[in-house]
Amino acid sequence: MKFEKTQIPGVLVVRPDCHDDPRGTFVRVHSRQEFAAQRLTESPEQCSLSYNLTRGTVRGLHFQLAPHNEAKLVVCVAGSIFDVVVDLRKSSPAFGRALGIPLSPGDDSMVYVPEGCAHGFQTLADDTTLLYMISQPYQASAARGIRWNDPALGIKWPIRDATSLSDRDSALPLLAELDCFF
Numbered sequence: 668m669k670f671e672k673t674q675i676p677g678v679l680v681v682r683p684d685c686h687d688d689p690r691g692t693f694v695r696v697h698s699r700q701e702f703a704a705q706r707l708t709e710s711p712e713q714c715s716l717s718y719n720l721t722r723g724t725v726r727g728l729h730f731q732l733a734p735h736n737e738a739k740l741v742v743c744v745a746g747s748i749f750d751v752v753v754d755l756r757k758s759s760p761a762f763g764r765a766l767g768i769p770l771s772p773g774d775d776s777m778v779y780v781p782e783g784c785a786h787g788f789q790t791l792a793d794d795t796t797l798l799y800m801i802s803q804p805y806q807a808s809a810a811r812g813i814r815w816n817d818p819a820l821g822i823k824w825p826i827r828d829a830t831s832l833s834d835r836d837s838a839l840p841l842l843a844e845l846d847c848f849f
Contacts, residue, residue, distance in 0.1 A: 668701045670779075673768075675754045675761040677781035679705075680768060681740065685775050694775065696742055697800055707779060708738040711800035719746070719795045723830030727787015728753055728813045728839070732847055735809035738802040739780040741788075746795025747771035748788040749825050753813060753842075756783040756849045763842060765820040783849035785813050789824050811847060812839040819843060 669682040686693040699710055717726065728751060731737050741750055750768045754761040768778055769791070780786045788797070813820070815829065819842050 668695075668698060670705050670707075673766055675752060675764060675766050675784070676759055677779075678752050678754075678766060678784065679707075679779040681777040681779050682775060683777070696777065696798070697740065707781075708802040711740070711802060713799075713801040713804050715799045715801065715805075717797040717799065719790045719797075719831075720793065721830050722790055722793050722795075723826040723828070724790040724795075725787065725815045725824075725829040725832050726836065727751065728785040728815055729787060730755060730783075730785040730811055731803065731806060731809040732811060733809075733849070735803050735806040736782040736849065738782050739778075739786055740800040741770070741778045741780065741786070742798040742800075743770040744772055744796050744798050746790060746792035748790055748795060748797065750778050750788045751786070751815075751822055752778065752780050753785040753820060754783070755785055755845075759783070762848075763819070765822045767822060767824075787812075787815055789815075789826060789829070791825060811845075812836065813842050813845065814839040817841045 671680040
């Protein structure tokens with residue numbers, strides 16, 4: 668696996684080794700040893716799938732409060748997405764900055780989201796599925812988020828208006844309204 672740094676400390680694009688043969692491709696999504704060598708969360712506590720029916724669906728930007736703050740490894744297994752990470756760590760030089768990364772099965776890359784960052788995505792195709800490997804179990808009482816279209820974040824979403832957005836996500840606060848950071 669190759670771990671590529673981004674403009675936000677700790678957010679990595681992970682490029683696994685792909686093994687192709689006439690049957691197709693084999694990809695190891697997670698290796699405890701390789702993640703530990705990078706000082707990343709070694710093993711997920713929870714794995715989740717997110718299936719999204721329509722192009723333009725937005726989910727996020729979500730995070731969990733300590734002690735339930737979570738690291739995520741995000742893999743697009745069908746369709747394509749614009750994956751977004753927002754740094755919420757006060758001590759980070761990238762605090763308040765957003766980063767968008769396109770993901771699809773054909774590009775053989777994943778995104779590692781460290782603790783202290785919010786995460787979300789917009790689907791770029793119908794029938795898009797993501798696999799999340801998460802370091803902490805979901806804790807509803809610790810769940811928080813930031814509004815996806817907060818102008819202060821400057822996110823250039825590929826599809827300007829969300830075609831599908833939950834009531835919860837549409838009511839999330841702006842970054843300036845948050846009272847919790849890491």
